[in-house]
Amino acid sequence: MADMEQPEEIQNQTEEIPVEESEVTDEAPxxxxxxxxxxxxxxxxxxxxxxxxxxxxxxxxxxxxxxxxxxxYAAAPFIQDLLPALDNLKRAVDAAESADQVGDLKQGVEMVAKQLLDVLSKHNVTPIDALGKPFDPNLHEALQQMPSDEHPPMTVIQELEQGFILNDRVVRPTKVIVSSGPAEG
Missing domain, CATH: 1.10.287 (Helix Hairpins)
Known part of the structure; x- marks a missing residue:
C-alpha cells in the first residue's frame, strides 16, 4: 500500500504555496x-x-x-428656634424681680430657664460669656456704644440678648452694649 500513488489532485493540495519574504516581515510584529x-x-x-x-x-x-x-451641626435650626423661648423666660424673670409678691412665679420661671439651659448644654450648646469682656466681633453683636467711666473702650458693659455656641461654631452672637470710654466733660 505504501507504493500506491496518490491522485494528482491530492498531491497538488499538499504542495506548499511559495510566499515572498517581503509580505511576511513588514506587516507582522x-x-x-x-x-x-x-x-x-x-x-x-x-x-x-x-x-x-x-x-x-x-x-x-x-x-x-x-x-x-x-x-x-444638624441641631442648629432646633437651637435657633429654642432660643427665643429662653429669651422670653429671662425677660419674665427680670420682670418678676421688680414685682412685689411674685416669688413663686420667679422661682418657677427660673427653674424652667435652668431646665432649658440644661437641654442646650446636653446638646453641646454653651452660652457666650460677654459681660466685662473685650468686644469680639466673632462672638458679639454691638447694638450700641455708651460712655462709661468704669470700663475701658470696647468693653462689653451690658448684655441685651445672650449668644450661644454649638460645639465650636457661633449659633447666635451675644447682642451687647459696648463702652466708648469715659464721658467727655
Missing part, C-alpha cells in the same frame, strides 16, 4: 514587539486603575467629612 506592546498596555491600565482608586478614596473621605459636619 515580532514576538518581542508584541510583548512590549502588552507590557505597555498593562502599565497604562495599572496606572488608570491606581488613579481611579485614589480618586474613589478621595471622594469617600470628602463625603465622610461632609456627613460628619452635617451631623455635628
Amino acid at each position: 515580532t514576538v518581542e514587539e508584541q510583548l512590549q506592546s502588552a507590557i505597555s498596555e498593562r502599565d497604562e491600565n495599572q496606572d488608570r486603575f491606581l488613579r481611579s482608586q485614589a480618586e474613589l478614596d478621595n471622594v469617600r473621605k470628602r463625603h465622610q467629612k461632609e456627613m460628619e459636619l452635617l451631623r455635628q
Whole structure:
C-alpha cells in the first residue's frame, strides 16, 4: 500500500504555496514587539486603575467629612428656634424681680430657664460669656456704644440678648452694649 500513488489532485493540495519574504516581515510584529506592546498596555491600565482608586478614596473621605459636619451641626435650626423661648423666660424673670409678691412665679420661671439651659448644654450648646469682656466681633453683636467711666473702650458693659455656641461654631452672637470710654466733660 505504501507504493500506491496518490491522485494528482491530492498531491497538488499538499504542495506548499511559495510566499515572498517581503509580505511576511513588514506587516507582522515580532514576538518581542508584541510583548512590549502588552507590557505597555498593562502599565497604562495599572496606572488608570491606581488613579481611579485614589480618586474613589478621595471622594469617600470628602463625603465622610461632609456627613460628619452635617451631623455635628444638624441641631442648629432646633437651637435657633429654642432660643427665643429662653429669651422670653429671662425677660419674665427680670420682670418678676421688680414685682412685689411674685416669688413663686420667679422661682418657677427660673427653674424652667435652668431646665432649658440644661437641654442646650446636653446638646453641646454653651452660652457666650460677654459681660466685662473685650468686644469680639466673632462672638458679639454691638447694638450700641455708651460712655462709661468704669470700663475701658470696647468693653462689653451690658448684655441685651445672650449668644450661644454649638460645639465650636457661633449659633447666635451675644447682642451687647459696648463702652466708648469715659464721658467727655
